[in-house]
Amino acid sequence: MSAKNCARCGKVFNYVAGAPLCSLCKEEDEKDYKRVKEYLYDHHGATITEVSIALDISVKKLKRFLREGRIEIIEGMNLLLECESCGAPIKSGQYCDACAKELADEFKAVTKQPNNHQAAQTDGFKKIAKMRYLNKNNM
Numbered sequence: 657m658s659a660k661n662c663a664r665c666g667k668v669f670n671y672v673a674g675a676p677l678c679s680l681c682k683e684e685d686e687k688d689y690k691r692v693k694e695y696l697y698d699h700h701g702a703t704i705t706e707v708s709i710a711l712d713i714s715v716k717k718l719k720r721f722l723r724e725g726r727i728e729i730i731e732g733m734n735l736l737l738e739c740e741s742c743g744a745p746i747k748s749g750q751y752c753d754a755c756a757k758e759l760a761d762e763f764k765a766v767t768k769q770p771n772n773h774q775a776a777q778t779d780g781f782k783k784i785a786k787m788r789y790l791n792k793n794n795m
């Protein structure tokens with residue numbers, strides 16, 4: 657145990673583990689979390705903004721609930737999180753599928769440097785040649 661300042665209200669408290677919040681703020685967190693869960697139970701597919709307005713809980717806090725892996729909120733939900741790269745709605749994590757793939761591809765390109773570009777070009781030439789052939793036959 658050590659003395660710490662509560663991350664929310666700044667009060668000094670005996671820190672044990674987990675979030676650096678005093679017992680009062682932690683209790684409030686739990687209450688908010690329960691309200692969010694109840695709200696989502698009745699409003700499947702509500703957005704983070706809707707929940708925030710309806711319950712008067714900050715978007716920041718709601719996002720923290722999600723990122724902390726309180727998965728019950730996410731299930732049956734959509735549009736709650738935003739991709740950190742393009743802002744598209746996602747269900748969990750940090751990036752949408754497209755951006756996650758792009759990031760993975762970029763990573764691959766850096767590590768392996770495959771010659772995909774050239775392969776795609778050759779493919780394109782083949783298609784054009786085929787089209788020309790077909791056009792000739794049609795004429």
Ligand SMILES: [Zn+2]
Nearest residue numbers: 662665678681
């Ligand atoms: Zn506090």
Ligand SMILES: [Zn+2]
Nearest residue numbers: 739742752755
């Ligand atoms: Zn994205």
